[in-house]
Amino acid sequence: MGKMIKIRAGDSSGTFSGYLALPASGHGPGVVIGQEIFGINANMREVAELYAEEGYVALVPDLFWRLEPGVDLSYSEEDFAKAIELFKRLNVDKAVDDIEASFSALRGLEEVDDAGLGYVGFCMGGKLAYLTATRTQAAVSVGYYGMGIEEYLEEADNIKGRLVLHFAEEDDYCEAATRQQITQALTGRTKVELYTYRGVGHAFARFGDDTHYDKPSALMAHERSIAALKSEIGPHYNLSDLWEQHVYHEFDTRDVPATMATMVAEPYVNHIPTMTGGVGYKELSRFYQHHFVHGNPPDMKLVPISRTVGSSQIVDEFIMSFTHTTEIDWLLPNVEPTGKHVEIPMLGVVKFRGDKLYHEHIYWDQASVLVQIGLLDPTGLPVAGIETAHKLLDETQPSNTLMQRWQKSEEK
Incomplete structure (x- = not known):
């Protein structure tokens, strides 16, 4: 099982927490996991453990720490309302800075192989995957059903590493017209992959959520995510x-x-x-x-x-x-x-x-x-x-x- 660690903010404003999961081998390439709007809850910790089993040193930073440290919400109506309120108040620029600080924290761990760093984000973290690709040196960024990417398409020329974005065909937060706008801006760019999963809605890869989880789509998306990570940062096995x-x-x-x-x-x-x-x-x-x-x-x-x-x-x-x-x-x-x-x-x-x-x-x-x-x-x-x-x-x-x-x- 993983553990909570402290991460030093890049702007010297303090430290914040992150959930760290290690592979069985004790070492591997570093990957930052971008949280949903529900904080570092049981689902995000499970995602970190999954990526650790895949061979990565996985770190889930608390991206709400500047608003309220230690957010850990369920999917109840009351918690959902609070999650939306936090999401609306999030300073996106600071969140990207905190992802960069999380990369720095991974670089400082002896368990992390020197093979480049990756990012995988969901929901709010999916939006931040795009900004991580445009604003950081991440070797690979993967985003699941990100909301609001269309607001930052002018940054597309700044994409440096590989970028993989997974969309849901029936996502109320990213409808067909928005996906088309994103597709037009990103299609044809080197190392950019866009996938849309038919017949599924937002959060189709959220473990344990019977309302949203769609296993076939989640499995296919995960396979593509791992392929992208391995192609850029490993780990490479025979x-x-x-x-x-x-x-x-x-x-x-x-x-x-x-x-x-x-x-x-x-x-x-x-x-x-x-x-x-x-x-x-x-x-x-x-x-x-x-x-x-x-x-x-x-x-x-x-x-x-x-x-x-x-x-x-x-x-x-x-x-x-x-x-x-x-x-x-x-x-x-x-x-x-x-x-x-x-x-x-x-x-x-x-x-x-x-x-x-x-x-x-x-x-x-x-x-x-x-x-x-x-x-x-x-x-x-x-x-x-x-x-x-x-x-x-x-x-x-x-x-x-x-x-x-x-x-x-x-x-x-």
Whole structure:
């Protein structure tokens, strides 16, 4: 967990507080997290912990300290009214100065790598992301659903580092006409990225807010934010090596504690077709120990076909083969061994946070598996068996064999 530290104001007017969260490694690039209008509340502390898990030394400064130190508001009507009142009284120029002071505080920490500094802000902090990009030396600034950016577009020529802005299509505080104005001013500029998330409103990335939070949009925006941060300030990890280490302990050493050691504190695995796996350290460790690592057939083999490595995830395409000599809880739950040979094309989406594996989403065609072990008769059905694996390895194998109308189009 993080802790509160003191930050010295750049204008020598005093000190103010900030919430500091460190990565598990104890060091990493420095990132300032810009608060919403609710102060350094539980949500902003959780955001800091998330970025720490991603490998950053994350600092959330109290940007309301000149008005009222220690603001920590909920989302009740009463607190919302107070938050709006504080937001209206905020001196934006001083807030940017305090962000600069927060950068200075990060530079003074031995835990911060000398790789440039970043900023990620939300709501009020999203507006300040733009001003951080135009008024400071931040290597990268990321803003979520900022309000009032259009008032400062004359500063656009001063953008120095990378700037990423996330907008909500149905944001009442930044409507379509305003977004168009911002887009016209910023599109085409080097290292500026603008994204609009359809069908969502303001605060779509706010954890724990059932009214506003939209998980698909929040996940996509976070992926883009991490990509921008990594491109400019790191941290840089060899995700392929980290994934290979995980798979090695799963299938070669079959060592559950070693497997879990490659993962974050609370990981999850989801085998999509059978919904097997586990959420959290306790459940996933139980799953690996009793239903996966020690339950796979001895001849199970993975043949890699392709790998795409992104900023924080890997997409692996591979063929899994085995002889069904044991009951495989995660793949064929409650099915007695059939002795059949099986080959399955598979796809794995593997997400990392920092240098630890966060989750696995594993996909395959369960119908093909059932055909191969004799539990599904493919006659008259648009499904195939081992041929799917063979065609993945040899694209010259016949196509469209399941389409009765394929022959009719030959002369058309």
